[in-house]
Amino acid sequence: MIGIRQKLMLGFGGLLAVIAIAGAMTMTGLDALGQALSLALHENCRSVAACQEMKDALAQMNDGLFLLLTGEEAVDAA
Structure with missing residues (x-):
């Protein structure tokens, strides 16, 4: 015959097992x-850098066209 102490241990042990399984599933999720968020941020950072490079290239093209149209010589910025 199972006493009250053993019944309580089984009941609380079952609840503890359920909580442990739910916690493990939550941690996995x-x-x-x-990981998905890290990948998205990494891809976003790469796209922002590419857009910045395109913006700089367009600005250089615009400056070159302006110098060509005005007849001025290019000044080396370096």
Whole structure:
């Protein structure tokens, strides 16, 4: 015959097991979400850098065209 102490231990042990499983599943989900977020931020950083380079190239083209149209010589900025 199982006493009250054993019944309580089984009941709370079951609840503890359920909480542990739910916690492990939550941690796994959070890890996957963190990896996806890291990848998205990395790709966003690369696209921002590429856009900045395109903007700089367009500015150089605009300056060169302006110098060509005005007949001035290019001044070396370096």
